[in-house]
Amino acid sequence: MSERSTDTTTDITLALTLAYNGADFHGFARQQGLNTVQGDLEKALGTLFRHEVETVGAGRTDAGVHAHGQVVSFRLPPEDYQATTLEKLRSSLNALTSDSMVINAVEEKPDGFSARFSAVEREYRYRYVFSAVEPLFLRPYVWWVSQPMIDVQAMKQAAAYLVGEHDFTSFCTAASSVDKNTIRTILSVTLFGADHLGEGCLVLQIRGNAFLHSMIRIIAGSLLEVGMRKREPEWIAEVLEARDRKAAGQTAPAQGLTLWRVRY
Amino acid sequence: MSERSTDTTTDITLALTLAYNGADFHGFARQQGLNTVQGDLEKALGTLFRHEVETVGAGRTDAGVHAHGQVVSFRLPPEDYQATTLEKLRSSLNALTSDSMVINAVEEKPDGFSARFSAVEREYRYRYVFSAVEPLFLRPYVWWVSQPMIDVQAMKQAAAYLVGEHDFTSFCTAASSVDKNTIRTILSVTLFGADHLGEGCLVLQIRGNAFLHSMIRIIAGSLLEVGMRKREPEWIAEVLEARDRKAAGQTAPAQGLTLWRVRY
Numbered sequence: 001m002s003e004r005s006t007d008t009t010t011d012i013t014l015a016l017t018l019a020y021n022g023a024d025f026h027g028f029a030r031q032q033g034l035n036t037v038q039g040d041l042e043k044a045l046g047t048l049f050r051h052e053v054e055t056v057g058a059g060r061t062d063a064g065v066h067a068h069g070q071v072v073s074f075r076l077p078p079e080d081y082q083a084t085t086l087e088k089l090r091s092s093l094n095a096l097t098s099d100s101m102v103i104n105a106v107e108e109k110p111d112g113f114s115a116r117f118s119a120v121e122r123e124y125r126y127r128y129v130f131s132a133v134e135p136l137f138l139r140p141y142v143w144w145v146s147q148p149m150i151d152v153q154a155m156k157q158a159a160a161y162l163v164g165e166h167d168f169t170s171f172c173t174a175a176s177s178v179d180k181n182t183i184r185t186i187l188s189v190t191l192f193g194a195d196h197l198g199e200g201c202l203v204l205q206i207r208g209n210a211f212l213h214s215m216i217r218i219i220a221g222s223l224l225e226v227g228m229r230k231r232e233p234e235w236i237a238e239v240l241e242a243r244d245r246k247a248a249g250q251t252a253p254a255q256g257l258t259l260w261r262v263r264y
Numbered sequence: 265m266s267e268r269s270t271d272t273t274t275d276i277t278l279a280l281t282l283a284y285n286g287a288d289f290h291g292f293a294r295q296q297g298l299n300t301v302q303g304d305l306e307k308a309l310g311t312l313f314r315h316e317v318e319t320v321g322a323g324r325t326d327a328g329v330h331a332h333g334q335v336v337s338f339r340l341p342p343e344d345y346q347a348t349t350l351e352k353l354r355s356s357l358n359a360l361t362s363d364s365m366v367i368n369a370v371e372e373k374p375d376g377f378s379a380r381f382s383a384v385e386r387e388y389r390y391r392y393v394f395s396a397v398e399p400l401f402l403r404p405y406v407w408w409v410s411q412p413m414i415d416v417q418a419m420k421q422a423a424a425y426l427v428g429e430h431d432f433t434s435f436c437t438a439a440s441s442v443d444k445n446t447i448r449t450i451l452s453v454t455l456f457g458a459d460h461l462g463e464g465c466l467v468l469q470i471r472g473n474a475f476l477h478s479m480i481r482i483i484a485g486s487l488l489e490v491g492m493r494k495r496e497p498e499w500i501a502e503v504l505e506a507r508d509r510k511a512a513g514q515t516a517p518a519q520g521l522t523l524w525r526v527r528y
Binding site for chain 1: 524
C-alpha cells in the first residue's frame with residue numbers, strides 16, 4: 001500500500017489489482033442486466049460511496065477468461081478518500097463483490113493514471129493440457145486436448161515468428177470493428193511446462209503492449225495446429241502475411257486464458 | 265498399462281489410480297444413500313459387468329478430503345476381463361463415474377494384491393494459505409489462514425518430533441474406535457512452499473506406513489499453532505507423550521487435505 005495523498009481539493013486516482021474466475025462472469029466490460037466484473041465492482045463502489053464511480057480496466061477480458069492480475073482504476077472525490085483507508089477499502093470491496101473475484105491490492109496512483117492507457121505491457125497466459133484422460137483439478141482453467149503427443153519444439157519455432165511489430169489482422173476476430181489499427185507489438189512468446197495441483201500443463205506466455213480482440217486465443221489455436229503437426233512452424237509466418245482471419249487456426253476456448261499481469 | 269494375464273480360470277486382480285474432488289463426495293467409503301467415491305465406482309463397475317464388484321481402497325478419506333493418487337483394487341472373473349482391455353475399462357469407468365472423479369490408470373496386479381493391505385507407504389499433502397486476502401483459484405483446496413506472518417522454521421522443528429514410530433493417540437479422533445492399535449510410523453514430514461495457478465501456499469507433506477483417523481488433519485492443526493507462535497516447537501513432543509486427543513491442536517479443515525500417493 002502506497003503513501004496517502006493529503007491533497008483535499010482534487011480527485012484521487014486509485015488502482016485495484018484483482019483476480020477473478022472468468023466462468024462466473026459475462027466478461028469484464030459492464031453490460032446492462034448481465035453479471036460482469038466491471039459491473040460488480042462499480043456496484044460495490046456505488047454502495048460504498050453512495051454515488052456512481054466509473055472504472056477503467058487494463059484488459060477487457062471476454063466471457064470465460066480468467067484474471068490473475070487485472071488492474072482497474074477509478075477516481076474518488078477527496079472527501080470519500082479521506083473517510084477511509086486503502087486497507088479498509090480493500091476489505092470492504094472484497095466483502096461487497098462476488099466470491100468469484102478477489103481484490104489483492106489497492107494503491108493510490110498519480111493524477112492522470114489510467115489502468116488502460118498508462119499500461120506499457122500486458123501479459124497473458126494460455127494453458128493447455130495434453131493427456132488421454134481429462135484433468136480434474138485444472139479442468140476449469142485449461143484447454144484439454146486428448147492427444148498426449150505434442151511437438152512443443154515445433155510450437156516454439158512457430159511462436160518465434162510472432163515476436164515483434166506486425167499487422168495481426170489474421171489473429172483478430174473477423175467481426176471485430178473495434179480494432180481499426182491492427183498493428184501490435186509482441187515482446188515475447190514463451191512455452192513452458194508447469195505443474196499445478198499435481199496435474200501437468202503447457203503454458204503459453206505472451207507479453208505485448210496491447211492485443212486485438214481474441215488475439216491470444218487465435219494464436220493459441222494456431223500454435224496447437226503446429227504442435228499436432230497439422231502444419232509446419234513456418235505456416236505461422238504465412239498466416240501473419242495473409243492478413244485474413246480465415247488463414248489462422250481456431251479460436252482456443254476462453255477457459256484456458258488468464259490475464260496474468262499488467263505493467264506500468 | 266501392464267501385461268495382460270492369459271489365465272482363464274482364476275479371478276484377475278486390477279488396480280485403479282484415481283483423483284477426486286472431495287467436496288463432491290461424502291468421503292471414500294460406501295454409505296447407503298450417500299454419494300461416495302467407493303459407491304460411485306462400484307455402481308459403475310456393476311453397470312459395466314452386470315454383477316456386483318467389491319472394491320478396496322488404499323485410504324478411507326473423509327468427506328471433503330481430495331485425492332490425487334488414491335488406489336482401488338478389485339477382482340474380476342476371467343470372462344469379464346477377457347471381454348475388455350485395460351484402456352477400454354479406463355474410458356468406460358471415466359464415462360460412467362461422476363465428473364468429480366478421474367481414473368488415470370488401470371493396471372493388472374498379481375493375485376492377492378490389495379490396494380489397502382499391500383500398501384507400504386501412503387503420502388498425504390496438506391495445503392495452507394497464509395495471506396490477508398483469501399485465495400481465489402486455490403480456495404477449494406487449501407486451509408486459508410488470514411495471518412500472513414508465519415514461522416515456518418518453527419513448524420519444521422516441531423514436525424521433526426513426529427518422525428519415527430510413535431503412539432499417535434493424541435493425534436487421533438477421540439471418538440474413533442476403529443483404530444485399536446495407535447502405533448504408527450511416520451517416514452518423513454516436510455514443509456515446502458509451492459505456487460499453484462499463481463497463488464502461493466505452504467505444503468505439509470507426510471509419508472507414513474498408515475495413519476489413524478484424522479491424524480494428518482490434527483497434525484496440520486497442531487503445527488499451525490507452532491507456526492503462529494502460540495506454542496513452542498517442543499510442545500509437539502509433549503503432545504505425543506500425553507496420549508490424549510485433548511493435548512493436541514484443532515483438526516484442520518478437510519478441504520486442505522489430499523491423499524497424494526500410495527506406494528506398493
